[in-house]
Amino acid sequence: MAPCGVFFFVVGPSGAGKDTLIDGAREAFAGRADVVFATRTITRPSGSPGEQHVGVDEAAFAALERAQRFLITWDAHELRYGLPRELLANVEAGRHVIANGSRAVIAALAAQVPRLVVIEVTAPADVLARRIAARGRETEAAIAARLARTVAASPDGVRTIKVMNDRSAAVGVQRFAGVIEALIRERLGAQASAGWDDYLAKLGGATLDEAAYARLMEGIAGGRFIEAEAADILRALIGELDDTEVAALARVRARRMPRIDWGRPIVVDKHSLGGVPGSRITLLVAPIVAAFGLLMPKTSSRAITSASGTADAMEAIARVDLDADEMRAAVLEAGACIVWNGRLNHSTVDDVTNAMVRPLQLDTRRWSVASIMSKKFSAGATHVVVDLPYGPKTKLHDVTQALELARLFELIGSELGMTVKAFASDGSAPVGRGIGPALELRDVLAVLDNAADAPADLRDKALRYAGHILSWAPGVDSAQRGREEAARLLASGAARRAFDRIVDAQGRRALVEPSPLTHTIVAGESGTVAQIDGWAVGTIAREAGAPACKGAGVDLLCGVGQRVHAGEAIIRIHAADTAALAAAVRAANDQCAIAIAAISHARRAGARAEESIHVAQR
Structure with missing residues (x-):
């Protein structure tokens, strides 16, 4: 015997756009034998403006009602409405019904339908007012009175999912149809998993709060959703995150990782969004900053799709797979470290996200801001500089995208109590000469040794970002002054000596030379x-x-x-x-x-x- 289908009862105030969304869903589900759209019987002539319906007069409606031809009836706006009893047979046969209805009969309908889900279509009051006014049928006073009416909540025990229809019709239909499709495909028992209804709310256009993101992150990291569900959840979350949601997500993620307390008022860090081959400036910035006297516990990633990551290049001369105790000891000894983040502020959520999201080719930039800044927070950073390269082959295609992300980095840093400076940089060409761990390290050492043939672009970029970091130090009043200090530390050999201390503190390895083949x-x-x-x-x-x-x-x-x-x-x-x-x-x-x-x-x-x-x- 086929399982019962879902009866989707669509309700909402005037101006919410229920008819528009139902019509859009009719197109979205066209050809689906398992989805049935209800046709209402209404006491107005057939062919009248509005939805397609069966028009009858009052007497005919009453006769149908006496003959028990209706599943449910109600009165509204001096009209009578009825849904045919045949809809119940469709649900019992495993088909899913979408019907336009009224809140007033939800309780009565729930007593007759085995699987009822109320879809509440809504929109902000100003949007509703504009839509009602556009009809030209009511005065401003009447519109205000309509919007002021108190709407009763759904009865206890009746599942209700909201769909926010506050943007274009296309967006509204996408949300509406998305919620219905998710509920049709819902695994038995999924609703019991904390965070599942938050996911449905997000599909419906809701702005999720911190508690919702906590439930979702716990569910994903804890494996409470099957792989397909986790992928759908991540797709919904990553697809549309406003600033408040990025901040909420960052706070949730920061709480999932213990924070290192370095006992210093200023602990600095640097991050680059990457995408530019070479550009291994972290291996220069960290020793310059350490030589000045600021603390810089730098955790970095290995390459994922590139030829080298910061940790890969550093590993060509030193250990990078330090645990938390080893990292702390190295930083306290040398003033800085450049280590792999895999054993430190590693995130199981990132593992799931990366495995599922990359094949989907989703834009994860805003999601990544929450991930990156929560990791900086957990590493104990108080001040962070961020490099955002833009160019045709980077993650950010133009300066506008880079500046918008810079704004978001600084905002989220502030939300976590950190000072963040983010800068757009030209990423149209590689920085340095070598592309690959040992080749990039060779360029870094040439700069540290003040070699005549050292890549000038690598040196310049490193001094620029080191200057921004040093501008936070007491007595250094500007990025220009910071750059001058950085250049002095580089020219004097102090930065090279600091680099050697970092290497020794982490565990020196035999220097990997470029392959002779x-x-x-x-x-x-x-x-x-x-x-x-x-x-x-x-x-x-x-x-x-x-x-x-x-x-x-x-x-x-x-x-x-x-x-x-x-x-x-x-x-x-x-x-x-x-x-x-x-x-x-x-x-x-x-x-x-x-x-x-x-x-x-x-x-x-x-x-x-x-x-x-x-x-x-x-």
Whole structure:
């Protein structure tokens, strides 16, 4: 015997848009044999404006009622309404019924229908007023009186889900149909899981509070939802988070991890949203800050989709898999650390999120702000600087997106009691020359050693962010003054000595050198380097074996704006083994990693340069 279907009884005040949402759902569920839309019998002529209905006069309605042809009836606005008894047979046969109704008969309907869910369509009072006024049938006073009426709550024991219809019709229909679909597919017993009804409320457009996010995070981390449910919940939560929800989520996540108390008024940290190959400035900023005397317990991630993460590069010279006690000892000894976060403020919620959300290709930026800032809080940070690179191949495509996220980072930091400065930065090209753990570390050491050939862009970016951090120190009154202090510490060798103390405190390892197995890519023609595609370069480096092989990766032998000649080396691949080298070479031939504006005869004559994105191999 098929299980009973759900009877969805749709209620809501005038102006809420019930008819619009039901009509939209009719399209959304078109062709579904398991979904039935009720047609009401109303004491007004058929074909009258409004919903499609069966029109009868008062006498005919009364006759149908006496013959028990109705499942339920009610009176409203000087009209009589009835739902046909046949709807009950549909529910008993396992089909799901969607019916427009009245709050006044919920209790009576609940006594007759085995699985009743009330869908309450609502909207803010100002939205309702505008919609009612647009009909042109009532005065302002009448509208005000209508909106002032007290609406009775659903009877105890009757499940009620609200759908907020305060935006476009398309958004309202999406919410309405989404709630109904979720309830149709609801697993037996899911309702008993704390957080499930919060998920349904979110589907309906609700703004969730901290208690709701606590229930949901506990449910996901505790495995109380099956995988498909957890994925649906994450999709709903990540899809639309306003500022108050990001703050609530950050507070909930911060409470799930114990906070380290360093006993200092200022404990600094740095985060980058990433997406720019190279740019390993944390390995420079931390020793500069430590040399100045501020505390910087830096926890970092390994690479997920890139050729190297901060922890991967640091691991080419030191241990990074420290536990909490080892991390504390290292920081107290050296003033800073650069360690992997996997053994420290690791989040099971992130594990679930990453595994389920990445294949869905959802925009997780606002969700990530809550995750990142809660981790900074748990690490004991009081002051945090955030780097938000933007560019065509980064997570943030333009400066507008970067500035909006900067605002959110600073807001959420403030909500957690931290001081946060977030900055948009140009991420259109790699920073530094090496892409891969050992190659990036080599660039860092060159900067720390004040080598003449050290990457100037890496040095400049590190000094800029170190300057912002040092501006928080007593006696340093600006980021410019902070930068000057950072440059002094770098030039004097104090930053290099601080780096060595950090390495020794964490556990020094034999320095990983770039792999000697190499292949050089040369320019196919002479011209000026117009663009370096960081994503393509990262792909080549990963094919070469990075980050698993610390010595693998890519050396950029040219920079944007540099003149190159045909046959000149522009990329050197360092590979883990011959198979990886062959794969990386194929990737280099397939990828448009470096675009060269060719200098043709026409260019010399004054014509526009022709763009070439082809590079030859040698």
